[in-house]
Amino acid sequence: MIGKTLNEIKIGDQAEFAKTISEFDIYMFAGITGDFNPVHINEDYAKQTFFKTRIAHGIMTAGFISTLLGTQLPGPGSIYIKQDLKFLAPVKIGDTITARVEVVEILDKKIWVRLKTTCFNQDDTQVLDGEAIISPPRAPKK
Amino acid sequence: MIGKTLNEIKIGDQAEFAKTISEFDIYMFAGITGDFNPVHINEDYAKQTFFKTRIAHGIMTAGFISTLLGTQLPGPGSIYIKQDLKFLAPVKIGDTITARVEVVEILDKKIWVRLKTTCFNQDDTQVLDGEAIISPPRAPKK
Amino acid sequence: MIGKTLNEIKIGDQAEFAKTISEFDIYMFAGITGDFNPVHINEDYAKQTFFKTRIAHGIMTAGFISTLLGTQLPGPGSIYIKQDLKFLAPVKIGDTITARVEVVEILDKKIWVRLKTTCFNQDDTQVLDGEAIISPPRAPKK
Amino acid sequence: MIGKTLNEIKIGDQAEFAKTISEFDIYMFAGITGDFNPVHINEDYAKQTFFKTRIAHGIMTAGFISTLLGTQLPGPGSIYIKQDLKFLAPVKIGDTITARVEVVEILDKKIWVRLKTTCFNQDDTQVLDGEAIISPPRAPKK
Numbered sequence: 001m002i003g004k005t006l007n008e009i010k011i012g013d014q015a016e017f018a019k020t021i022s023e024f025d026i027y028m029f030a031g032i033t034g035d036f037n038p039v040h041i042n043e044d045y046a047k048q049t050f051f052k053t054r055i056a057h058g059i060m061t062a063g064f065i066s067t068l069l070g071t072q073l074p075g076p077g078s079i080y081i082k083q084d085l086k087f088l089a090p091v092k093i094g095d096t097i098t099a100r101v102e103v104v105e106i107l108d109k110k111i112w113v114r115l116k117t118t119c120f121n122q123d124d125t126q127v128l129d130g131e132a133i134i135s136p137p138r139a140p141k142k
Numbered sequence: 143m144i145g146k147t148l149n150e151i152k153i154g155d156q157a158e159f160a161k162t163i164s165e166f167d168i169y170m171f172a173g174i175t176g177d178f179n180p181v182h183i184n185e186d187y188a189k190q191t192f193f194k195t196r197i198a199h200g201i202m203t204a205g206f207i208s209t210l211l212g213t214q215l216p217g218p219g220s221i222y223i224k225q226d227l228k229f230l231a232p233v234k235i236g237d238t239i240t241a242r243v244e245v246v247e248i249l250d251k252k253i254w255v256r257l258k259t260t261c262f263n264q265d266d267t268q269v270l271d272g273e274a275i276i277s278p279p280r281a282p283k284k
Numbered sequence: 285m286i287g288k289t290l291n292e293i294k295i296g297d298q299a300e301f302a303k304t305i306s307e308f309d310i311y312m313f314a315g316i317t318g319d320f321n322p323v324h325i326n327e328d329y330a331k332q333t334f335f336k337t338r339i340a341h342g343i344m345t346a347g348f349i350s351t352l353l354g355t356q357l358p359g360p361g362s363i364y365i366k367q368d369l370k371f372l373a374p375v376k377i378g379d380t381i382t383a384r385v386e387v388v389e390i391l392d393k394k395i396w397v398r399l400k401t402t403c404f405n406q407d408d409t410q411v412l413d414g415e416a417i418i419s420p421p422r423a424p425k426k
Numbered sequence: 427m428i429g430k431t432l433n434e435i436k437i438g439d440q441a442e443f444a445k446t447i448s449e450f451d452i453y454m455f456a457g458i459t460g461d462f463n464p465v466h467i468n469e470d471y472a473k474q475t476f477f478k479t480r481i482a483h484g485i486m487t488a489g490f491i492s493t494l495l496g497t498q499l500p501g502p503g504s505i506y507i508k509q510d511l512k513f514l515a516p517v518k519i520g521d522t523i524t525a526r527v528e529v530v531e532i533l534d535k536k537i538w539v540r541l542k543t544t545c546f547n548q549d550d551t552q553v554l555d556g557e558a559i560i561s562p563p564r565a566p567k568k
Contacts, residue, residue: 285464285471309458312454312457313458316489317490317493319492319493319497321501321504323496329502333503342509343492344459347455348460349485351460351461351462355462359463360464361465362463365513366513367484367488367510368511369509369511371507371508371509
């Protein structure tokens with residue numbers, strides 16, 4: 001249960017995770033965080049907004065980035081340093097979101113890795129853009 | 143159900159939200175996002191790490207920032223443009239996290255507001271730092 | 285709160301439990317177990333498979349058998365020894381699954397009961413077949 | 427998003443998944459399945475039983491086997507044919523359960539794989555034994 005160490009990571013390495021967003025996801029996310037902004041949990045209100053229907057919390061989509069970093073690339077043992085997020089388009093119930101992370105820089109001195117982090121919906125519309133800085137797991141001592 | 147418009151927001155405006163983090167929060171967050179990194183859901187593994195016990199997902203803490211922006215300052219009708227996050231310290235089960243947002247700049251031309259976004263635990267250790275850019279709600283047409 | 289003891293159980297005794305499967309059930313089951321196989325939580329992927337849509341986890345359906353054994357026949361105080369499962373057909377969101385258990389053998393010496401365990405959908409298609417071995421509750425000491 | 431095909435699977439291939447069992451897991455599993463056997467959700471009752479405290483549903487532990495089969499070995503595209511389960515020891519809140527699957531036979535004619543499926547707790551006590559039959563994903567047509 002150890003992810004990739006700095007030596008095992010190359011620029012261009014990628015990983016993907018996808019999930020169809022359900023009402024359950026949005027309601028549970030509201031329930032955990034307390035973000036009961038009506039645009040997420042009030043269809044009557046939401047249909048009068050620019051979005052026309054309830055939308056997912058932007059930070060929930062960012063959670064799929066965390067899934068990739070913590071379980072695939074680099075994986076277990078990573079320490080999350082920094083995450084920048086730009087919310088580009090709304091995510092609606094029934095959308096299938098594909099999150100991607102791609103290694104873009106290896107910061108040898110700091111033992112950090114920089115990754116491009118993006119999310120797209122089923123129509124290939126980008127909904128999230130950003131960058132993560134991760135400290136990958138160290139090799140276990142021998 | 144409309145938050146503060148640009149004219150109603152002043153530099154220095156603040157809001158706070160606090161929650162004691164439960165195992166439920168972490169397990170449910172893993173369940174939504176698929177982030178089953180063992181540091182979150184495997185105590186046997188986690189106690190052998192630097193953290194000594196299971197920790198919350200950093201992005202979950204960021205969700206409390208979203209709660210403030212979407213329900214208090216500016217509140218409903220806001221559009222989330224950007225969020226930068228620095229993860230400074232771990233959050234453990236039983237920690238009480240206080241999230242704060244504070245308006246630091248009003249970008250009149252873009253009709254955007256910049257806020258400092260922070261989270262502290264019960265010992266006043268800062269666990270999250272960052273900044274948000276929000277487009278506050280427009281005044282309803284008369 | 286005690287189920288049926290060996291003396292109170294007869295061959296041919298039956299019990300039934302039924303539930304309409306919701307997206308919530310599937311997403312929550314994935315969230316508990318970590319089984320984010322895309323066939324369960326990615327509609328875009330699932331529609332390209334043999335199943336044409338997201339399906340429930342087979343083991344979730346088996347959970348309805350456990351419900352019957354643990355709450356009805358024999359009921360509280362039972363000890364679950366063995367369960368064999370054959371997955372015969374997919375379970376989709378909106379399907380109403382009826383689980384049935386029927387006593388087929390009483391193993392006096394071991395103080396065990398053998399039950400046929402089946403699940404059918406609303407069209408009477410069998411989705412699950414199997415057998416359970418249960419140690420029913422002992423009579424409370426007098 | 428395709429798991430290992432028959433040609434890519436060898437006897438002896440293994441995969442593991444581990445999770446610390448929380449009260450949340452047990453309560454949500456009860457909530458999905460309706461298995462409100464008091465031994466799972468009534469501490470007052472449970473402490474008077476042989477188990478001395480609330481225990482997890484055996485079928486929930488079996489869910490971790492499904493996680494491995496559906497996401498790792500063989501992974502996405504697999505079809506679950508059969509699962510035999512023997513419940514050997516109780517699982518309590520706070521136990522860390524490690525599920526393992528290991529390929530023990532390749533049934534070429536049927537295009538099936540047989541795997542040994544086991545779960546152990548943090549003290550290396552085996553809590554579940556069994557076998558799965560899986561139809562691994564077919565290679566995509568060219």
